[in-house]
Amino acid sequence: MRVATWLLWAAWWLEQALGEYGMAHFSEKGKVRGKDYCIFFNSQWARLPQDLKKASRIQTFDLTASVLCSPSEVPDGGFPNRIPMVLRGNCTFYEKVRLAQINGARGILIVSKDKLTPPAGNKTQYEEIDIPVALLSYTDMLDISKTFGEGREVAMYAPNEPALDYNMVIIFLMAVGTVAIGGYWAGSRDIKKRYMKHKRDDSAEKQDEETVDVTPIMICVFVVMCCTMLVLLYYFYDHLVYVIIGTFCLASSVSLHSCLWPFVRRIPFGACRIPENNLPYCHKRPQVRMLLLSLFCIGVSATWCVFRNEDQWAWVLQDALGIAFCLYMLKTIRLPTFKACTLLLVVLFVYDVFFVFITPFFTKSGESIMVEVAAGPTNSSTHEKLPMVLKVPRLNSSPLALCDRPFSLLGFGDILVPGLLVAYCHRFDILMQSSRIYFVACTIGYGIGLLITFVALALMEMGQPALLYLVPCTLLTSLAVALWRKELPLFWTGSGFVPPPIIMAPINPTQTPGPPTKAESQAPEAANQDEAPPPSPHPAPEEPSQPKHEVPKPE
Template identity: 85%
Template sequence: MRSRITIIFGALFVNQVLGEYGMAHFSDKGVKDGKDYCIFFNSQWARLPQDLHKASRLQIHDLTASVLCSPSEVPVEGFANRIPMVLRGNCTFYEKVRLAQINGARGLLIVSKDRLIPPAGNKTQYEEIDIPVALLSYTDMLDISKTFGKGREVAMYAPNEPVLDYNMVIIFVMAVGTVAIGGYWAGSRDIKKRYMKHKRDDGVEKQDEETVDVTPIMICVFVVTCCTMLVLLYLFYDYLVYLIIIIFCLASSIGLYSCLWPFVRRIPVGKCRIPENNLPYCHKRPQVRMLVLFAFCVAVSVTWGVFRNEDQWAWVLQDALGIAFCLYMLKTIRLPTFKACTLLLVVLFVYDVFFVFITPLFTKSGESIMVELPMVLKVPRLNSSPLALCDRPFSLLGFGDILVPGLLVAYCHRFDILMQSSRIYFLACTIGYGIGLLITFVALALMQMGQPALLYLVPCTLLTSLVVALWRRELPMFWTGCGFVKEAPQPALVKAPILCTQNPDPPTEGPSANHKPHASEPTYQCEDPTPPPEKALKEEATQSE
């Protein structure tokens, strides 16, 4: 299905002009091999064949020094069986293509320095013209002039674009894997902290990052801040985008360090500490391997920041840094109750839908502001269609589409550990996230436009967790996050029958009535088995390593 763009004329009247992406295959005369360039055309002038082999290969008449708006600009010999390439401006598309057609042209390429728009006309003009007219970018025209000689030829065609690209599989694996690993890591780290607190040994934990419990006020402040930032980006994008890039580089460096340190600290090399000094952040004499790892993480982030526009390989660094950033945030930020999870997901659900579906109506490019930010996972299209050069050559998934549901998955894992429920909440919520992502891909294929992923991810994850809690009859505890709130003295989650591990009180009658327990005999004691035993805590803490 080909991409289409709607152009709005005036404030009272709306006229839809259908523009379609096609390809212009340039080559030197007599040479079959060449290079494809993106063009934008209106099939109401004339349609293009879908196959390159069925397209006519015609010679280009380079008239890029002219705009072809008057007969005086037409060469004496005309354009017999050729395709003139002219600049855009000074007159309508109809005037240009009419001059080209009456002088024998077989098509028209209009070079545009601005963004490509559909070459529009009216019904009468469409009926009069029977040659194709298409727009070519000025950058591509410069590349064509450098690559091919004066006798270059062109064949214009418009292949069908595949509904779904194979890169969706890569994005699916990265997103679901990040959510699953981040949620599991966050829950295991939480139980490790409980075990260390139980052992009254905080020495190791003091070296680790502290968690941040999210409150409703923090959620409201976060959403308001995000909305403000996006509005400011719309107004001052050319300046603030560099601030966003710097913030992402710093945050991703910390995230990459946090993810790699558990592996590096197992390496028996570089344990020696640096000499005593007064340098910032080094006065505690960190290990040499810590400094080497920190320098490596900063170098990776800076490399991406400098070469972020290199489409061939920079996306790999961006995805690696993005995944590390998401894992770090999932490990650090903690939602203490399912109530907080619901509030956060619902608010960001509305936020995502608004900025994806509504803001394009107010932007000059007709695209959502969030598409232009670096806070996304991106994978280049892997299909063989040359249309991958047009439109947007990458498939994108925002970090928020991973982080927001991931916080719920992490909450489910912590609740599983406290309830000793064999991670049923964690698995169910992770599967719900995967199903929601698949629904997002299907909606993307059917609607052929960017989709707010949270529109599908939020219902799938929230409803799945809610159904599991109802099925297990644990909704009150799951909703209030019993055991997660700091102010609570960690009460028992489930009131279980008392287990008596010693002999009961002596009888008051019978042969044993006069028997008195010896000093060495144990007295009556009972235990509540609900809190996780030390052995289970130790096992979970060991797994989190």
């Protein structure tokens, strides 16, 4: 049933895919260097060359004051060997293209203020037209008019889209590295907190953050909140996006401080405290190095918030803050059993698949709610993007990078959800003294699942629910290791996390066993064969004190 549903959806999607992305290279007349702009064309009118060198450079004719829907709008002399730029009007694409072709045009660029849609027609119209037809956005037209003069030339071409972009390697390393480091850090920190006594200072900076054990009820509430928030973002994106941005700034600055403080506290200088004051959050006199670290973290978060739309470099700050946020959450949230891990991963597996593959049947535009919200709705008036993703710009020159999705994205949930299982595996490794085999196997399973996600992305050429591949790879790998080591009952219930029994002081082998004396019961730590117990101020009644005298030596 699922396969049939997916095939029907794929067939519907192919029917809608009438348009293709291409590039329009504008330049001054007689000059080679210029600038590429995104165009949306239909190859059934006329195909475009794949290489810019094979594309003809043709002078444009600015007719953006007209929609070219009637012969009266054609200028005297027509468009001999030119490409007119006209506005999109109420008439059909065929009427525009036919008027342009009859009057000697070599192509036509239709400027659209709305979303770029494929310039469709019927089979008879396709056979009649032999010039390329492409749509250009209105904002790009304004930039072209500002950048180039009236004698500008354009060359339209459509290079092939590569199967995989090199930025996938960067995303893979960031995701796997975050899961491995976060899982290792969270597991080690949790074990130390459970089984070792730390010397704690009264100062707030030396106290570790408390962990939160996830219960089945919390998992259900969390999933309901995720579904509700995603639907609200889909319908009220322009209003809620700023709430998400503000929340991310606050959470990321706290997370960055938490991740950097273990390293900063080892710096030998800056340990002195600030003077007495009545300032908020400073009345406890924090250390100078802690205060400077807080100002640094707030500054990084504020810098990203101000320049978040600078596509050339702001993504570096967003990824750094996002990795810190994921590490902080992996340290704070803890799954106590493999049963809880399975419940969380399976429920979010269904959630991810539903909002990517099933929701296109219910939306008016036929778009996936998950992909639409993650990439930002095309009809958004704010043009803001959600920051809850790792993003890396495409490193190759392609129409898809220029037009539709200039960044490759990976949501924080695709890191946090499997990362919680990796952290559980590491804690179990330490307690069972299993040489971290669960941790290593689960991390490798996560990497394999991410690679499968990239392959599916290249084959289907559409957004993928990463948990569809990550959940089976991590869960089945951990389960297989537990079965192989015959530790599944302990691994499933978390029975290995029972605190160890209290070990009594060793008994002196030179003494015969017997009931403990009163002195031993009061001070068991003093019972050592090399050290005598401390003298009691009140001697026991059954052992009366003897008078002190010297024993005479025998003659």
